[in-house]
Amino acid sequence: MCSQYWAPLRINRIHSEVPPMFPDRLTLPEAAEYIGVSGKTLYMWYESERGPNAFKIAARLWYLRSDIDEWANAEMAATAHGGVQ
Template identity: 40%
Template sequence: MPDHMTTAEVSELIRTPAETVRYWRHIGKGPRSFKVGRRVLYRRSDVDSWLEAQYAAGDQAGQ
């Protein structure tokens, strides 16, 4: 797995439309991202951390 992921790759990983991932980025809800020129990238470690936080938040909601 690459160290940096595109929006499409993140979307495929979490099985969510790319448009939703873009919207989350816009409102500050999704994984941390950065731009290289016009391209938006995500560090794999940031995506993994964000997914763990989502899991933990869902686990707390179920209690």
């Protein structure tokens, strides 16, 4: 299958390269459960470009587990305070 048929559309931040087989891909409900929020909340984040990277294939929204982990780590780092000095 030619790569032009599976190329992701512009969503949030574009993936520079998405492999043809997505071993760690999650649907919106699966990603929401993985993060611990509702599907509605995750979709609102997607619409406002606040959540983890996402992409569409054939009108379905997909998330990569690695992108969710990267986003969560960045969120934790940005909001952390206190600790030992």
